[in-house]
Amino acid sequence: MAQRRGTLASIAAEVGVSRTTVSNAYNHPDQLSPELRERILAAARARGYTGPDPTARSLRTRQAGAVGVILTEHLAYAFEDQASIDFLAGLSESSAGAGNALTLIPLGPSQGSEASPLIAAALVDAFVVYSVPHSGPHLDAVLARGVPVVVCDQPYPAAGSGVGESGPAYVGIDDAVAIAPAARALVEAGHRRIGIVGKRLFSDESREGTVTPEDVAEADMHVQRGRITGALKVFAEAGIADVPIVTRHFNDHASAIDAARELFALAPDVTAVLCTTDSMALGVLDYCRSVGLDVPGDVSVTGFDGVEQALGRGLTTVVQPNKRKGEAVGRVLTELIGEAGEGSGSSGDSSRTAPRIILPTEFSPGQTVAPPRAR
Amino acid sequence: MAQRRGTLASIAAEVGVSRTTVSNAYNHPDQLSPELRERILAAARARGYTGPDPTARSLRTRQAGAVGVILTEHLAYAFEDQASIDFLAGLSESSAGAGNALTLIPLGPSQGSEASPLIAAALVDAFVVYSVPHSGPHLDAVLARGVPVVVCDQPYPAAGSGVGESGPAYVGIDDAVAIAPAARALVEAGHRRIGIVGKRLFSDESREGTVTPEDVAEADMHVQRGRITGALKVFAEAGIADVPIVTRHFNDHASAIDAARELFALAPDVTAVLCTTDSMALGVLDYCRSVGLDVPGDVSVTGFDGVEQALGRGLTTVVQPNKRKGEAVGRVLTELIGEAGEGSGSSGDSSRTAPRIILPTEFSPGQTVAPPRAR
């Protein structure tokens, strides 16, 4: 803070009234005569006093008027990813409606297992945790704050995430169910030899490249794990086993092309590639083009996410409602804040079962799946 | 806040030490024996105490660890505009480096001349005002907070914006200079009959459509005004007067097409259209195609901003450094916060001249400008 002249008390002394009256001049204008109010405001102006200190008020009223948002290791990355941008748009809309600001909390360059000190220091009434890798130090730090928390996407609810009674509230999609239509499209088109290309399954650097179903079962990146297990389940039900799975740490174009190369080297006979993200799928598309494979003539490809570019290229994919996720999170948040605000010590248990909101997704048929043909 | 068990004092009593010691256990671990510290932390854990209350600490230390960001009327809009997204990416990066969170402050649905109460209530150490229309109630409310302020893009510095000594710090580009290469490209290609299509010049609903140079001179949307005056200056120096100017309130595709239609109806003989934004230019391009005008064969078109799509389509335009603006704002901010933090009452004048940072822009020649030919 800068050079604020005076305080409520000093203005009160100046004008010759009590602190309460000055406070009322700002917060309850109907509690004093207009003329006295004007006299007070004038004195304040003269002294350079610009109204009650927000921090002191916040200490007294026990609310900050803001919700904290935990995004990625590198905050700037969140602004390069269309999904998180859409999420933020939805969240900002619904929290603005409730009169809350949005405090974006940078996690700093992932210093091992230490939670960011900014989490403990954030002046907020609640937290949103958006797609944070495993239940690591950050989530614990958030939970330790003792304010309402809503987790979006990741980590999944059940997985030993909560420290408290029933864990934090959750908003997300059912990845395993959501990806099924894409997997089914492949199966129904007649493919029997299918490969999977995905983003990393483990938050640490380990196990990049070809992974086994056992690896998948142990993965701590729940979203990716859910998508792959969902697809494998569909394949298994169709009697398709032995599905090669290739992953890459980053979800970018170059990684995707590289992963595609690895997959086709590993299993040259695959006639279809199911990808766990659209970015990966777009890379696979480009790899196929570069080696002269026609899509969907020679190879079928599916994605996941529903990013604009993928839809534009006619990718067969699953569209997920990122903006609506943000809106849903905002709604849950304001509800939770409301509860926490009032019920400070009335009847018994303050925390009912935390809400779990699973949003629907939509399969987009596209034009990148067709029956296999011999090559 | 929720059900936090206990306070520093209660833990201190529990363990049988002073509050300071407990405080030190959290904030200055090197100030007490590891074993005592562990004893304190254990007691805290048992009681469900999760560390010092951030608000109380903030009141005491007089810092919030966050900077407020004022974006648009409708916060969600900021996440649909690539320029502001890039700006936020840059800003988040540099403020994260300084250990500050970013508090995005929604302005609510522009309720006339009332400043958002969230501005007065925000728990922040400084403010960023990003491209806010005229010097309206919001900027005044921000300035009234008495904390460091950095304005980006708009409102322009000189224009009676500041209430204080030398006004707030400023980061932006010189729009009039920046657009000159685009205007010059048109002139040098031989065009004599040029129209301008731009986004709105007035923050209120007034004067949409065809505007006069007098209107331009009075406009309170400084950025747009700067671009148009810069272009007009180049044209005037080339002896080109009587330049038709058409504006639209919104910067979207439909508005641009509509504006193009109006321009060509008004001045069917124009051989070139200078646009003040890429979005407008893209719309003009599409309008031309729809009526069978070849670009740049029949009509030359220029834009401004350097959005990806425009660059992709080969538009002749000016690229401005949005992300770098954010980084620059962040740097100025941390500097300002530092100064405000220490110098609370030493030598004379606390505020030197506020920094003014004007970033360079880059002309992108593209392929949408060519010599005119008779139609």
Added chain:
DNA sequence: CTGTTAGCGCCTTCAG
């Protein structure tokens, strides 16, 4: 290493 002493600036009963 530990404790004592002073507030940071405000809001909210509760009486008048």
Added chain:
DNA sequence: CTGAAGGCGCTAACAG
């Protein structure tokens, strides 16, 4: 419509 009093929970000296 106004005033008095009691903390909200913490930290920053400074002395032991």
